[in-house]
Amino acid sequence: MRPLIDAVEAAAWTDAVRIDVRWTLGGDSKEAEYAAGHLPGAVWLDFDRDVCGPVGPVGGRHPLPDPEALQGVLRAAGIDDGTPVLVYDGGDGMSAARTWWTLRWAGIEDVRVLTGGLAAWTEAGLPLETQVPQRPAGNVTVRPGGLPVLDADGAAAWAADHSLVDVRSPERYRGEFEPVDPVAGHVPGAVNLFLGEDDLGDVDRIRARYESVPEPAFYCGSGVGAARSALAVTAAGLPTPPVYIGSWSDWAARGREIARGEES
Structure with missing residues (x-):
């Protein structure tokens, strides 16, 4: 879908x-x-x-x-x-x-x-409204597990065996600049593909960019940008990748090993 x-x-x-x-x-x-x-x-x-x-x-x-x-x-x-x-x-x-x-x-x-x-x-010239809708309560049941999630250990293992993709800016990935979290750098073994280069509407370019990345999983600063990259890949017709939902903010808070610079 x-x-x-x-x-x-x-x-x-x-x-x-x-x-x-x-x-x-x-x-x-x-x-x-x-x-x-x-x-x-x-x-x-x-x-x-x-x-x-x-x-x-x-x-x-x-x-x-x-x-x-x-x-x-x-x-x-x-x-x-x-x-x-x-x-x-x-x-x-x-x-x-x-x-x-x-x-x-x-x-x-x-x-x-x-x-x-x-x-x-x-x-598109479509209308807006200011009225707050009054909807009857729904009956949806939340069933976690519909998409794959990584924790810190899972991210480390994924970086060792597959492709853990850091979608932050190259400067943040290399550890040259960190505006939010207390520690700069990236998860050891992660590669960098900046999400700012993914236009959600350009599915052909996104498919071409990620088809050559073996079994990607995404992380960012706090799990928001990584979800956008997961959406982009899904929209391009590729399998929805795992997301390290805690991302760098979780990794840094746990005091895990960090890497700086470019990965070989």
Whole structure:
């Protein structure tokens, strides 16, 4: 099932529950922007609070949510078992991709991301509304395990036997620059393919880029960008790769061995 949908197709997909997860890396809530205008019928979810779990000493800055808590959020959004879901953000695909990944991990099969987000919707001349929808509670059951997840040990083993791909910028990968986490560098054995070079709409280029990477698994700073790369690969028709969901923020917090510079 293709995970991306354009604005015109999305407008016609009226049986899907629409989820607005606009978000910025700094963590500022975009709920005021949702209130000012959103896709008709769209439900607001706070990305940090509703889609991700609480931050602890380890586990990363955007850990997986507790399944029971996520189930409550999704039921409150009106999602039933078998309900299709349309997810969108402001346009960069970051929080929408991680939400897509989380819902697929949770066992929801038909989840699609609006390519270009709200910006593409408005550019297509499609309407917005300010009314907050009142949806009846859903009955969806969260069943974790729908997508493959790596922890720190799994990431280390994957780097040894397959292709662990760090999708952060080359400077962060090489350990020259680290704006968020206390330690700079990368997981030993990981290779670098910057997610900024992947246009979600250019599936041919993405397929060509990753077909030569043997059994990739992705990580980034906190598991958001890695989910976007997983979405890109899936949209290109390749198998959905594992994601080290804790990513560098978890690896660094655990005091694991680090590497700097380029891998040989």
